[in-house]
Amino acid sequence: MKKLVVLSGAGVSAESGLRTFRDMGGMWEEFDVYEVASPAGWAKDRKLVLNFYNERRKQLLEAKPNRGHLGLAELEKEFDVKVITQNIDDLHERAGSTSVLHLHGELRKSRSTADPRLIYEIEGWELNEGDLCEKGSQLRPHVVWFGEAVPAIEEAAEFVSGADIFVIIGTSMNVYPAAGLIDHVRAGIPVYVIDPNEVSIPGYPHLHVIRKKAGEGITDLINELRKLKQ
Ligand code: APR
Secondary structure, eight states, rough: EEEEEEHHHEGGGGGTTTOOSTTTTTTHHHSSSHHHSSHHHHHOHHHHHHHHHHHHHHHHOOOOHHHHHHHHOOOOOOEEEEESSSSSSSHHHHOOSSSSSSEEEEEEEEEESSOOOEEEEEESSOOOOOOBBBTTTBBBEEEEETTTTOOHHHHHHHHHTTSSSSEEEEEOOOOOOOOGGGGGTTTTEEEEOOSSSSOTTTTTTEEEOOOOOHHHHHHHHHHHHHHHOO
């Protein structure tokens, strides 16, 4: 089976009702990213940070995968699919994708502030002050904040360099190192982009652009990929 590697971003979850970041009405229009998603913000007011992620976790529990997520899961019948996502939601997994790599962490998990190897599932939607790890330290969201390392980036780059097809879906390609993954695609490998808005990637003029929302564009992608197989 051909290796199909997908890089997804907030846009793939937009039709599930979860906000994007830099779109009209995006998250970063309302919140100061450094207040709610950086180590400095955590040091300054961890309750604000915990509440920010509690709100997003609450929305996630009410959200469902959309046709974009479901279509990617469907493709596992015909391709060896690896989803590399910048999203911290679990909608790819809930749609049925069996191989998902989270570059920026997972909203439904917490992590010890004393020992980052201690990671826990969050029951329900709340993680609050006083919720402690087994070593007695405050738990934090298991999310990569601005200014923090992206531990999974090397593994992600490995997957991309072995791709026979690369698909970018629902990301503005603004944030590094995730956006730099396209540089690991081998020469001559087809790159598809599904996005209702213009996505320009410097140095990559030959993208196969499907200028649609994920829920509709995924059908076009599946049809185009099937032609590739013939
Ligand atoms: N279907 C597909 N794409 C969509 C849809 C949709 N229904 N709606 C919006 N988009 C596209 C937008 O056009 C944009 O290109 O999704 C992209 C969203 O871009 P961003 O809001 O920048 O989100 P993302 O690229 O995932 O951000 C990357 O930045 O804030 C950090 O850690 C955060 O993981 C996030 C990272």
